[in-house]
Each structure stands twice: as C-alpha cells, then as structure tokens.
Amino acid sequence: MRTILNRSGGRALVSFGLALMLVLPGVPCIGQTEETATTKTFVVVGTATMHGGNVTAAREKAIADGLVTAVALMTQELLEEESLVDNFSRLNELLFDQTSTFIQGYKVLTEAGQDRSYRVVVQATVSGENISSQLTEAGIIKATTTLPSVLFLITEQNLWQETPMYWWGPDGTDFISHAEAVMAERLQEAGFAIVDYWDARNRIVLNWDDLNKPDLTDQEAAELGAALDADVIVVGTATAAPSTNIMGSAMRSFNGTIALRALRSDSAEPIVNLTRTSVAVSEDDDVGGQDALTDAGAMTGPALAEELIIAWQREAGRPSVLEVVILGTNQLAHYVRFRKALNTISGVEGIRVKQIKPNEATLLVEYIGKSQDLAAALMQQNFKSFGINIYEVTPENLGVELMPG
Numbered sequence: 001m002r003t004i005l006n007r008s009g010g011r012a013l014v015s016f017g018l019a020l021m022l023v024l025p026g027v028p029c030i031g032q033t034e035e036t037a038t039t040k041t042f043v044v045v046g047t048a049t050m051h052g053g054n055v056t057a058a059r060e061k062a063i064a065d066g067l068v069t070a071v072a073l074m075t076q077e078l079l080e081e082e083s084l085v086d087n088f089s090r091l092n093e094l095l096f097d098q099t100s101t102f103i104q105g106y107k108v109l110t111e112a113g114q115d116r117s118y119r120v121v122v123q124a125t126v127s128g129e130n131i132s133s134q135l136t137e138a139g140i141i142k143a144t145t146t147l148p149s150v151l152f153l154i155t156e157q158n159l160w161q162e163t164p165m166y167w168w169g170p171d172g173t174d175f176i177s178h179a180e181a182v183m184a185e186r187l188q189e190a191g192f193a194i195v196d197y198w199d200a201r202n203r204i205v206l207n208w209d210d211l212n213k214p215d216l217t218d219q220e221a222a223e224l225g226a227a228l229d230a231d232v233i234v235v236g237t238a239t240a241a242p243s244t245n246i247m248g249s250a251m252r253s254f255n256g257t258i259a260l261r262a263l264r265s266d267s268a269e270p271i272v273n274l275t276r277t278s279v280a281v282s283e284d285d286d287v288g289g290q291d292a293l294t295d296a297g298a299m300t301g302p303a304l305a306e307e308l309i310i311a312w313q314r315e316a317g318r319p320s321v322l323e324v325v326i327l328g329t330n331q332l333a334h335y336v337r338f339r340k341a342l343n344t345i346s347g348v349e350g351i352r353v354k355q356i357k358p359n360e361a362t363l364l365v366e367y368i369g370k371s372q373d374l375a376a377a378l379m380q381q382n383f384k385s386f387g388i389n390i391y392e393v394t395p396e397n398l399g400v401e402l403m404p405g
Contacts, residue, residue: 039104040077041125044069050118058118059111066122067099067106074102074126078135087140094134102130130346133368148231148312149193153221154180154260155214156238159289164214164237167197168224178290179238179258179297186301190309195230204228218261218268225265232271232308236260238296240289243279250283256292258300262308264315271311276300319349319366322374325392328402330359334386338402339363345377371398 046066050058075095076084084091095102106124113119135141155164156177165175184194204227211220216235225233236259243253255277262272278295282288324342329335342365343351349366356362367374375393378400385405392399 038128039125040074040128041123042070042073043109043121043123044073046120046122048118050113050116055113055118058113059120062111062118062120063106063108063122064099066120067103067124068096070106070122070124070126071095071099071102071131074128074131075135078128078132078141083140090138090140094138094140095131101134102127127346133346147191147193147309149195149229150184150187150232150234150262150308151195151197151225151228151230151265152177152180152184153216153224153233153235154183154238154258155236156180156293158240158293159242159254159285164239166214168200168208168211168216169214170208170212177238178293179256179300182294182297183234183258183301183304186298187305187308190302190305192305192308195225195228197228200228218263218270222263222265222268225263230265232312233263233265234260234304235263238293240292242285242288251281252283252285252288253279253281254285254288254292255279256289256294256296258296260300260304262304262311271315272304272307274300274304274307276303319347319368322365322367322371322398323354323396324363324365324398324400326361326363326400326402328359329356329361331386331402331404334383334402335361337383337386338388338400341381341383342378345374345381347373347377371395374398 044066046062046064046069048058048061048065072095075091079087104125104127106122109121109123111118111120132141153166153168154177155166156175156179157164165177167175167177188194206224206227211224216224218235221233221235225231238256238258241255241257243255246252256279257275257277259275260273261270263270276296276299278292278299280288280291280295282291326335326338339351342348342363347368349368351366352364354362354364365374371393375390375398378388378390378398381388383405387403387405389401389403390398391401
C-alpha cells in the first residue's frame, strides 16, 4: 500500500481528522466507545491553601490539583471501579505524580481567592492513549489484541501403532489426531482461528516429499505454517503408553502425554513450550490409549490457549522496526528538529541510523504500532520553519521529504 501525505508549515494539505471535544467530568464524548482511548478536554476545579498571602504559589498548586483531577477523570473512563481502587497506590506513582506526561495542554478559564483558599477553573486536554499505554505496560489493563491463526503439526502414536502418524505425510490423508482435535476445539472456544489443512495438498504448492517425516525442524514448520497463512504453528507429539497400575485381571491404566512448542510463522521464534500427561482407565488397550490421548488434549488445550494469549499480547506490545527514509537532510537544522520530534512521539522506543547519503538519511525506528500510525503522528507535528511530505507508507517503511516552509 502506498499513501501520499503532505504537511507544510503546520498546515495539513491531506490531513487526518482530529477533534478535541470539550466535555464536563463524567460526560462521554459523542461517537466514542468506552473501549477507545482518545484525547479529551475536561473542565475541572483545582483548589489549594494559601499560606502567608502567597497568591502565586497557591495558584500553581491549584492548577496542579486541577490537572490531577483531569487525569483521574480520564483514568476513570479506562478502568473499572474495582481496578481503580485495587491499583490506586500504583496509579499515584504512574499517573498522578507525573501529570505533565499526559496533559497535552491547559488554560485557566477563571480563578478566585477567598480567605486562605485559592481556586481555579482549568480546561485541560488529556491524552487517553498515553494513559492507556502506561496502564497496559504496567499490566493494569490488558492489551487488546487480535488472536493469531494456529496450525497444528502434531504427531500421534497410540499403543497399536508402530510409528507416529501425522497429517502431512503420504499416509496421513485420512489421519485424525484425537489429542489435536480436542486442543483445537479448546483454542477455538478461546477465540483462536484454527487453520484447516485438509485440502492443503491440493491447494498449496510445496515439495511435500521433503516434509515426509514426523520431526520437522522449526524452520520447516514455520515455512509450512506461512504457506498455509498461519500466524502460529503448534509442533509436538502425542503418545499413549501403558502405566504400571493394574486392577484385578483386566482393568489397566494408560498415560497420554503431549509435548509441544508454539512458533511464530514469520520468524520460527519459539513462544510457548508445554508438556502435560493424563491417565485413563480401560479394559481395552486401544480404547484406553485413545481415551488417554483425548484426555491429554483436553488438559493441554486450555493451558495452551492461556499461554498463547499471554505470549501474543506480549508480542503485540513489542516494538517493530520501521525503516524511515528522509530526503532533504542538507538543511541540517530541519533534520535535527525532525529527529527530535520523531523521538518524542508516543510509541517510539528508539532510533538508530542505518545509512547517511548526500541529502538523504535512513533511520531504523523501533515503534509500537503500525507505520500508518507513525505517519499520522508525524502529520500532527508543527515544524513551523519547514514542512514534511510523507510520500510513501508501507507496513515496513516510511518515506519522508523535508520541505522548505
């Protein structure tokens, strides 16, 4: 996708719609859902005690008190009452002791002093996005993420089977893993999309002969997962074995053991490792082994779902590396100012120089978010003496030209 944006001297020629809505405490902005962290403007009252007739000090304290109230009102919209109370001591440290981090601007509408009290009416604009990011990073609110699609690559061996069975082998076209079926059902209940691989051989062009083995490497599994449009690949083994427990002459117990690892398809990076064992009882070896495998899948599925959710949310909070190509760097003052502005944008975790050429620089920007979000944030900057033309936006790249004001 290519997107053309232009901003010059603080005036957007193609701009992102922004609106600051004036609201009173407790009154929601029109068009905003409760789940959305946005920018809001609150009108609040701040109060301070005046000592020795020092109006200036009392005024500053009253303004600070009002800003704390504005940040608290924004926080109240992001947290349930129980969470607000339970985490209040942490909120003091994270938010209320550093309100300047979350206040985008304020002005005193009116003020009055009486006896030993001083009060101000403050109109304060609060960044809900910054507060939400702080609370998410602290683990007070959970990151909302789209759960990944999952491909299972599970080998299974029951008591009567001499070798493990697997769907990607030549004899696996009719094979159904009992353990996998239960795990997939549990993941679907948790909100994951499960990749249907039954028609993969007819639909996907791969060298299936090279994959004709039960033990795939992480890289082979990741490549197969990517070919089937899976975000995560669950690779593992499910085995049934008799235990030593016997009751009478016929009743026996059987162990079902699942050992698996989950990988990212785009990097083969392992993100989850799990091992679970269950026990089933039966007079029949085949039935006992099958029950043990099914029970192991039922035990492993919820644990796998929970671990994957935690891991995926953690991955979602990690910065991606965007390559930002900047043209027009011969005007060094403009380039320096642009770098400083880029470094202050919420979500930018770090900046490294990749390459310097005449009138061009390439930066590697660690950014939590999408490239479109970073482009939008840059468009909101007012560089005053120069403008920017964002001439390209792709998932991995931004192209920016510094233009004379």
